[in-house]
Each structure stands twice: as C-alpha cells, then as structure tokens.
Amino acid sequence: MTRIPGGLIDRSQTLTFSFNGRSYTGHPGDTLASALLANGVRLMGRSFKYHRPRGPVSAGSEEPNALVTLRSGARAEPNTRATVAELYEGLTARSQNHVGPLGFDALAVNDLLSPFFAAGFYYKTFMWPRAFWEKLYEPMIRRAAGLGALSGEADPDAYDRGYLHCDLLVIGAGAAGLSAALTAARAGAQVVLADEDFRLGGRLLAESDPLDEAPAPDWVAAVDAELRALPNVRILSRTTVFGAYDHGIFGAVERVADHLPEPGALVRQTLWRITAKRSVLAAGATERHIPFAANDRPGILLAGALRAYANRWAALPVARPQDRIAVFTNNDDGHRTALDLLAKGANLLGVIDPRVDAPRFGDYQLFAGAQVTGTHGRLGLSSIEITRDGRADWLECHALGVSGGWNPNLHLASHHRGRPVWNEELLAFVPGEGGPRGLIPAGACAGRGSTSAALKDGARAAQAALSELGISAALPRLPGAEDKPLRQSAFWHVSGKARAWVDFQNDVTVKDIALAHKENMRPVEHLKRWTTLGMATDQGKTANVTALAVMAELTGKSVAETGTTIFRPPYTGVSLSVLGGGDTGKDFRPTRLTPTHHWAEAQGAAFTEVGPWLRAQYFPRPGETHWRESVDREATAVRSAVGLCDVTTLGKIDVQGSNAGEFLDRVYSNMMGTLKVGRVRYGLMLREDGHLYDDGTCARMAEDHYVVTTTTGNAGLVYRNMEFARQCLWPELDVQILSTTDAWAQIAVAGPRSRELLSRIVDGFDLSNAAFPFMACASLTVCGGLRARIFRISFSGELAYEIAVPARYGAALMQRLMEQGADLGVTPYGTEALGVLRIEKGHAAGAELNGQTTAAMLGLGRMVSDKKDSIGAVMSRREGLAGDRRRLVGLLPEDPNVPVVPGSHLFTPGAPQDMAHDQGWITSACVSPHVGRSIGLGVLEDGDCRIGELILAVNPLEGTKAALRVVPPHFVDPEGARLRD
C-alpha cells in the first residue's frame, strides 16, 4: 500500500473492487487508477502494437495507456480509461490486449519484432500477395494488435437525450470555468456549467497552492454551494462537452450512472444538446511528455499527474512508500511536483532539468543541464540513467514525473476549422481565429494558465460574453492565488538510438517520425497517417505537439511553419448507445396505430408495417393454419358478401378556398375544377419530371371544399409538395390546405351487401343507386347523430363505400358495423386481401407507382390533360417518356400450379435473356381465389397490343422461369358493372 495522508478521498468508507480477478480496496473519491496505484499496482495494460507493459501516465481523460474493460457480461465496457473511471463498491475491471497473464504476455514477442512494425508497416509489409491480405495478414494483425473487445450482447441499460438552452455555457469547472460561471450566475444569466470530472475544481483539486491562504478545494466548495443554490444555474458534473456545432449548439454526454454498480431506475447516460447564446471554453491544458529511451515503463508519469495523485488522491505510483521518485522537466512547473512530493514526505531523488541555468525552488537535489537517457524495470520502473556533461549514471528510481510543458486544450475552439496559432513564448498552440462563433477560450486553454490568470480570465470572458447579450455583469472578488510565470524551454526530446515513445497508445516513437521524414511523409497530415500518430482512442492528446516539434527539428523548420492538424468531435469517445439516445429496436421511430388497432388485436389480427403505420394484415380464424387460407376467405367474403377494412392510413388533405379547384387542377394531372359538388374523381399526381408519383381520390364536398386522399406511404410527401405548390409556385391563389389523416377514421365497406349493411347505420340517408351513385360523396350523420362522410368509391371492384367518422369513433364504428352485419356475413379484411382484390381488379398501387412509371404505362395516359398546365405535364410529353411503349397487362401462368413471381423480368420466348432484350417486369402478383390460380400485373413492351401472347418471366434471383399468358389487366368484372350496381 502506498496510500499517503491527505487527499480528497473519504476514508470513512471503504470500497472493495477487483482488477484481473484480485480484490483490492479504495475510497469514495478514488478513480480506478488512483485506487490501484494506492494498492501498489502500476501495471494496468499492454500497448497496442508491441504489447509493452504499461501503467497510467496521466490522471485524466487524456490517458493513452491505462485502458481497461470495466464491468462484465452485457455491461462490459472496453477501453475505459482507468484514470477517469470513478470507483464504486464491487467494481470489476480487466486489463486488455494480452495473451496469458498481464505480467507475462505471450504477444510481447511483438516488441522483439519491432523493426518490422515501423512507420508505414501496414503499407509496406503486407502489400502482396494481394489475396493474403484478407485471409492472413489482416486477421493476424487484428488478433495481435488491439484494444478491448465488445461483449457482443445487447446493452441492457436505458439512455436518454435532453435539451438545454442557456445564455452562457461554461465548459470546464477549473479556476477559469468556476470564475466564469460565478460571474455570469451572479448577473442573473442562465448558466450551464459542465465538467467531465465527478467533482468540480479541475486542477484546483490537484494543486497544493492556496487560494486566499486557504486550501483551494475550500474555495471550490464555496463556489459550488453558491452556484447550486441559484435557480439560474445548471451544473452538469460527469459531463463531457464533446463537440461544438453550428450556431451555438453543443453536444454533451452526462454519465448519469456510470459511477454506480448498476443504473437501477436511472438512465446510464444522457446525450445533451445544449443551445447556448455564448460559451466560455475553460477546458484547461494537458501536459506533454519528453520522449527519451524506454520512457514508457509503468511508474513513469506526467509530472502534473504525479502530483495530482499525491495531492488529490493521496497515492504514489510506487510499490513501497519509501521508493525513490524523481522529476524530469524542461520547465519550472515540473519543479512544483518535486516540492509537493517533498511536502508529502516522499523519498525524492531530485529534479533532472536539461536547462543549464535551471532554477532551484526548494531543498532537493537538482541535476541542471542533465537528461534522462535510459530506464530499467521489466514491469515497472526500477532505475534511470541520468546523463550530464557526457557522463552517465544509473540511479535507483521507482517513479518518474516528466514534464515537457503544457498544451492548451483548444480542441473545441478548432471544431469549426479554427486554426490553432503557435505561441513561441508559451511554446504551445493556442486557439486562433475562425473557431465556433460566440465561444471565448479562457484560462489555461487560452494560454493563461497560472491560477491567478485563469481566475481573472474566466471572469473577464464571462463578462465580455454577457455584455454582447446586453447583460452587464460585475467582476466578482477573486481569491488571491499563485501567479508564477511559466518559464520553459524548447527541449523536445532526448536524442539517442533507443526507442523513445511519443504516442504511447499507438506505439509511435521518435524513430518512426524520423523514418516518416526520411520517406518524405513530412506534412503533418502525412506524418499522422504514415505513423498512425494521434489516431488512437486518446487522439494523441499527450503526443501530437511533441511529434510536430520532432518533425520540425528534422526538417529544420519552426513548429509554426510545420503547422498542426485540427480537431473534430468528439473530444473523448462517445458510446453509440448514448448517441442513439435509447431509440433502438421498436423505439427507433414512433409507430402509428390505426383507430381500430386494439379492436383488431382483440380479433387476433396479424399486423404489418405500412410506412410508419401498423395495419392489420389478415384476421386468422380458428382452424386456419396458413395465412393464405385467411386471405382467401377474406377476399372471397368481399366478392360474395361484405368486408370491412380500416383505411384510415391513407392520407387525407383538406383543401379549401375560392381557388381550390384551380389549385387542384395544377396539382393533379387530370381536371378537378370541373368536378361537381357531391362527386368524387380518381386523380393522378406527377412529379415535375413527368413520372407518376401518387394517386388517390378527390371529393368535392362543397363549392370551395375538396377532400384529397393519398397513398399511405406518400401522405407526408404529397402534403409537403402541395404546400410547396401553394406557397412557392402559386401564392396568389386563395387556397388553404390541412392534413387531416389523423382526424378521421375511415373504413372501407366493400361487397355486394355493403349497401344493405350501411343502410342499417345511416340516419335516414338515401343510399339507393339513383340518389347516391358510384363516385358520389356526402356529409351525413350515422348511428344516431354521429358526424360522418361517405364516399362511394371502390378499390376492390365491388359495390363499395368508404365511411369516415371522427377518429375517436373509429373503433366504435367498426364494432357497430360488425354487429349490424353479422347476418350478412360481414368479414374484416386486412392488407393482404386488399392487395388480392386490387390486383384482381387491375388497380395500381405502390408497386406500379414506383417512380419509374408514367400514366401512359398504366393505361391512364388520357388522365394527363393537355388542356391545362399541371405539375409534370410539360415533362411528361418529352420524347423519352411519351415514346415509352410499355403498358400495364395482366399475366396468367399457363400451368395453374406455377406461381407468378413479382420482380421477374419479361422476355419474348426464344430471345436472349439480357438487358438489351428486356420487355418489362412483373410489378405485383398474388394467388387469386377468384381466378383460382396465381395472377400478376406487369408492364410489357407494347403490352396493350400483345393480349393473348405467351411471354417468359425470368427471375434469376429466385431461379424461376415461367411461361405466362398476356391478358387484360382486369381479372374481375372488366366492364365495371359491379361497382356501379
């Protein structure tokens, strides 16, 4: 155990957890990494490529090494950074990417093969033979290199999404973020403060410097309490703002229950969409490493992380408390780690600083002008080599804090192609122009990283942001804080022949960068792809700038001239589960239910998806073992008695206004303005390119009132297009439209006994053929005063009506019709029977109106009026469409036992079966109880002139061929006598 006194952990409670099957203890406030370090465990994983033993290098979300699989079973979460995984009772974690135990990984042999895995090895080594790539090389590489594996099981937890709106979004709750939030909150602005940590404070929790002579966490706690008490502030802890999007919209993930053994009643994570008028980016800075020989051993950490573990988590990354610790730094900040370690009573070897004039800040040994040039320790650091003036000494050392300076976390500031700018004084990139509008970087992420500067900068940024919104904010009194200048040097790496790691996670070394340079992969984008630098899950947060500096050194250019890549969302990994926001499976999109859905369910109906709707497909009866039995019975009932079908899903559009007729004349290809009140007409709609796209009926209820119906699938599209025509094409017409699909329940009553049935429910309405003929419509009341509409239209070819009542009465109407029609043989039918009936009648539906057909092809050419302009009319007359000679035909198999297969293409017998000889295709097919065999509809070259011919239907996908007789596309009542009866 190397738990030392102090820290922000709750020692009154002990938490038990396990890592690789061994049990350990920690405390609330610990991360998995801090708890493991406090237990003397430094080895937490293996590197991606070489399987090198690795421990944590950071204490935050930038961690490249300590990736573990958290939890088990369906909740297993691979590649979780142990440095941010909050400890909870019963936590279980496993290390990744090794064969055999973590301490003896069989694939560590890769490390010996490292000469073969140099930069660009993917591109060079496995080029040929080509066939080997998929079968041999790739599986081999994928097995040997990698990260954790997914469980393969469905995620058992719930996720949610939420929307927030605010005046000011503050990203990060360190010194700058807290002072920004405080300034804005006191001014009464709506503030959202988000921080990825489970505790507010940022680096203030990790540093020993006091605020107003009190510990910094005290000030943090006071601010936290004040903010929480204010109604205009929303604090989102455990929340990563991962992306800046257009117009002040930010994406954020709140890890609501990741710190609990199981979410219970909570959602696991919430995806927040935050719309902010202004934002302050206070994301802090990330320390960078100094590459030197074998700098990747467990026990070698960033200096700032080392003191964060000591100060916040009371843990040292050594096996025994008395083990020696050193600091290797090119800047003054690294010396703070030495001072804090001394204050904590650690056994400090000293500070190695390559600057010849390195300052000394306390009572420790200073190796000025010295470098760390080597390390030993198979599974953890045991000694380091310090070289000064050409003399090298090996010294026992078990942990090493390394500081190569700090990189501002400017990621979000570059999300809109904002180019980072090199600051030679800070030796770092700072946010440049062109970032997200209204986003002000403040504090360390803007290059103002002393505590005092960050506090002031945050307040100033909030004040400036709010003044743009017309809110005046007073600067709060800020506590006195350290304001040390950050003196550092442009010492980027230690030269040498041994491998020195730049990008730990993807195993990119200084040598790889030199090789990329030699092979002319010098621009930063090439460097990145050739070496895979910065392409791991950490996106090179600790590595990128160092790599650029190394490349700059090799090319003899400055870092500014070398340039940098910019960042895209997400800032850290975001799970697909939370991006889905819980919209999986059945919840992927809303399901619309018809008014008679629950009634149909009670009848035992099978359902099918039609567009966004669930519709009854058929209604099986006891004893029916195959769906076709039910469908045949239903279709036969419609032809012989009466059937009922819920047709509510067909789109209904109410069209009103003095120019309604004129408007519909322009929307439909055929005339509607001439329609008499009380009459219905079948109509076609074309796309402007001349193809058919929808059909339906149009009923004139009054001089200035029409009701249009559309197909189920196109209800939304037709409405949108009609609004386009009304607003964008002919705004001068007096016409208003409204979608009323959901307002009216509509039931088709079809069959020779439909009139008889309906006469039992209408309130004295004359349904006789003379009074209410085919294609008549009317408003009336039914069932003793219920408002209704009735249309005498037929999709089946039988005497038929459709009756509409306000949607809430739909189920009651269906039940009333079923009761009243019992002695007439009334039968509910579903979409399957509906399809059979319309194919038998030769009516077009979705399969015929597939976007490739024209009115002429369906035998409806005369419905495109040339007496007026309408959408698609001009283009329907162009040569390519007008000259198309394919026509709708009926198809009947010669052999009654052979099925007609939709999708088959049609060929003249004896002709080659290829594209050049294609004669058309089968659009729809069914087994017709009326005809007594399989029948089909199709479009055939010169079809209307080929009645009686034999044609060959070929379906290479199904492997079927069938000889079919071309017949007219009406298998039932071709004269249309029944529906006029």
Place this chain on the structure above:
Amino acid sequence: MLIPHPLLGLRDAQEFTYLGDAALLDRPSPEGEGAEAAFCDYVFLRGNPAGVHRELWFHEHGDRSWLVVTRNTLTHEILGAELASEVAKALRGAAE
C-alpha cells in the same frame, strides 16, 4: 443549426425539411417553343455554390411554412430567412 423563422424566431434546423436551391420558386412558363428545355433545366439543374446560397427549407414540424433561407454553405452562417410565399409573390410581380 438555428434558422431565424420570420414569424416564429430562432428555430432548430431539426424542425425543418431541406429542399435546396431556391431557384425552384421560378417555375418556367409551360407555353411556347422552349418550354420543354426550360423545364428540363428547372427540374435537373440546381445551383450548389460553395458560399452564399439561397435555399428552400420547409418547417415541417412547425408551422408548415416554406422559407427561403440565405446561408453560407462554407460557414453555415445564416444571413436571412424569408417566407417563400412573399418571395414568390415578389418574383411573380416582377415578372408581370
């Protein structure tokens, strides 16, 4: 993105359906020799500039207004939004 609806103020782009080039407002005359060629251009050719573009958005999950939105396609900056019906009326007024 946020779209400044002329009647409803700033609305989230998620409430809208996008159509594209506002040149679709300028439907050609069906009369005359060149009608077919004019319609061919109207139906198949769309401006798609890298920069300022006038485009049609439908407030489908809102008040069902068609809008002409002027947007910089490079920066997504929205420079204005008008009711398409007003734009169409002005266009037809100018043509007469």
